[in-house]
Amino acid sequence: MKPINISQDIVSLSDFKNKASRMLHEVKSSHRPLVITQNGKAAAVLISPSDFDLLTEQARFVDAVQRGLTDVQNGRVISDEDLDKEL
Incomplete structure (x- = not known):
């Protein structure tokens, strides 16, 4: 995912x-x-499905390492x- 352009x-x-x-x-x-803002405050962040998959995979990896x-x-x-012996 690329950085946000303000x-x-x-x-x-x-x-x-x-x-x-278009967006x-x-x-x-x-x-x-x-x-996406509502009443001047951040209300949501929209990302592409592939970026969501990447973030999800990274979060699962970090969780596995932490465990x-x-x-x-x-x-x-x-x-x-x-x-x-177990194997």
């Missing part, structure tokens, strides 16, 4: 409603998120020899 990637909800099709195409092709580190800290590990 001058182009923050739009009001009314602008989004009026130009939704959806732009998000998909540019891989830049679109911040592994927690297992090591809590002594929930097995030796290489025991692993070889």
Whole structure:
């Protein structure tokens, strides 16, 4: 996902409603998120499906690493020899 371009990637909800099709195409092709505001405050962030998949995969990876580190800290590990026996 590319970084946000402040001058182009923050739009009001009314602008989004009026130009939704074009903006959806732009998000998909540019891989830049679109911040949608409501009453002058950020209300939503729109990203492409492929960028969502990437973020989801990265989050799952980070979670798996964190769980592994927690297992090591809590002594929930097995030796290489025991692993070889199990396999």
